[in-house]
Amino acid sequence: MIVFPAIDLKEGKAVRLLQGRMEDSTVYAENPLEVAQRFLAEGSQFLHVVDxxxxxxxxxxxxxVIRNIVEKVSLRVQVGGGIRTLDRIEELLQLGVERVILGTVAVRDPQLVAEAVQRYGERIIVGIDAKAGKVAVQGWxxxxxxxxxxxxxxxxxxGVQRIIFTDISRDGMLQGPNIESTVQLAQETQLQIIASGGVSSLEDLRKLQAQAQEGVxxxxxxxxxxxxxxxxTLAEALKTVSQ
Structure with missing residues (x-):
């Protein structure tokens, strides 16, 4: 199972939000590049970035900021946040981003997603963010x-093969991910699911990994x-999922 360390960008800084509320943000780093370099040093191969x-x-x-990270840190970067056109997808891929995450546009314009998948295949991921099981859009x-x-x-x-699933009520709250809903989504769709929102302990990762090992x-x-x-630490997380 892959651990994707996350950098959320606001005004050029690395921040975290509570339940997606922009007014409830905490700045963790003035320089996101340094954060990405630290993740690489701790053993990560991947990076999840949200604008x-x-x-x-x-x-x-x-x-x-995204260009700086991609050019200077040898991580496989996936980026989401406000991506609504094919031109924007192309811009990010040209920057060197490996995978692009589509959110609101999956609801508003599924045909665009279809065209993006036709062009770029598995480099397109769809992010599904839910409140009480219902999809939220426009930055939640x-x-x-x-x-x-x-x-x-x-x-x-x-043709989408991979979904990032976030339970908004858990995001940034350190209450543990919604494993039940994550498993249900994986079982009912048979798509590859990346769990997001609320991971608070190594035990959360062990529970997700146990589901994956059982074939979910x-x-x-x-x-x-x-x-x-x-x-x-990220090093501890990586060790946990490698066992």
């Missing part, structure tokens, strides 16, 4: 009536606040 400004504004805000500011499973099945139909299609987990708050 929070982009997610709320619907346009790129932190490209210089708006909740729809579609369920996470319904959207995932629609995305599977257009959980590819990995995104870890953010737990690393920044010192709940455990």
């Amino acid at each position: 929070l400004d982009g997610a709320f504004a619907g346009k790129p805000v932190n490209d210089e 500011a708006e909740t729809t009536e579609i369920t996470a499973v319904e959207l995932a099945l629609k995305m599977r139909d257009v 299609s959980i590819e990995g987990a995104i870890v953010g606040k737990a690393l920044y708050s010192g709940a455990f």
Whole structure:
């Protein structure tokens, strides 16, 4: 199972939010590049980056920071946040990003997702963020009536192979991920699921890994606040999932 350390970008800095609220942000690092370098030094091969400004504004805000990370740190970087057009996807891939995460546009314009998958294949991931099982969009500011499973099945139909699933109520709260909903999504769709939101302990990672070892299609987990708050180190997380 893969551990994806996370960097959330706001105004060029590495921050964490509580339940997706921009007003509840904590700055953890003035220089996100240094954070990425530390993750590499601790043994990571992957990095999950979210342009929070982009997610709320619907346009790129932190490209210089992203370019800096991609050019100077040999991590496989996936990026999400405000990506709504094929041109924007192409821009990020040209920057050197390995995978692009589509969120709101999966609800608003599934045909665009279909075209993106046709062009770029597995480099396209869909992020599904849910409140009480219902998909939230526009930087989590708006909740729809579609369920996470319904959207995932629609995305599977257009060729998406990988979903990042976030239970917003758990995000940044260090209460543990919603393993039940994550497993349900994996079982009902047979897509590769990356768990996100709420990982607070090495035990959370062990529980997710146990599901993966039993054949549930959980590819990995995104870890953010737990690393920044010192709940455990990235090196400890990587060791845990390698056992």
